[in-house]
Amino acid sequence: MTAHKNDILQGTLVLLVLKTLASAGRMHGYAITTHVQRVSADRLRVEEGSLYPALHRMEQRGWLKSEWGVTGKNREARFYSLTPKGRKQLAVEEESWAKLTEGVGRVLRYV
Numbered sequence: 001m002t003a004h005k006n007d008i009l010q011g012t013l014v015l016l017v018l019k020t021l022a023s024a025g026r027m028h029g030y031a032i033t034t035h036v037q038r039v040s041a042d043r044l045r046v047e048e049g050s051l052y053p054a055l056h057r058m059e060q061r062g063w064l065k066s067e068w069g070v071t072g073k074n075r076e077a078r079f080y081s082l083t084p085k086g087r088k089q090l091a092v093e094e095e096s097w098a099k100l101t102e103g104v105g106r107v108l109r110y111v
Contacts, residue, residue, distance in 0.1 A: 013046065013054050015097055018063065018090040021082045028069070028077035029055060055080055063089045 020035050021027060027035065032055075033046040058064045063086035069079045082090070 012097070013050060014058065015090075015093040016044070016046065017051070017054065017058065017080075018082065018086055018093060021064070021080060022087065022090055026079050026081040028071055028079050030077070031071075032080070058086070061089075062086070 016036050017032060020032050020039075024035055029048065029051055033048060033051060036044050036046050055064065055066075059066055059080070062083055064080045065083050066078045066080045068076060071077050
């Protein structure tokens with residue numbers, strides 16, 4: 001099975017979700033997926049089958065809190081928002097991502 005070129009690199013989903021909620025505020029799952037896709041100019045796609053288990057894990061770790069609400073299309077949905085612990089984790093994830101991309105860049109530039 002081949003990966004789609006816009007599938008998210010393993011390990012970046014947490015970073016993308018935390019950053020999305022930090023910048024856009026309280027959102028339901030489908031809104032998170034569409035936000036990432038829109039902001040990335042359709043270069044990234046968050047699969048719902050990966051998103052919802054990740055949201056659940058992040059909530060269990062105390063990085064997110066959730067509550068039921070009504071979407072703009074008048075549907076009930078669980079809305080997620082970042083906790084203070086989640087903001088701290090976002091900083092950790094951003095630092096980790098910066099180190100990873102620096103390392104990959106070094107390898108790509110090596111002659």
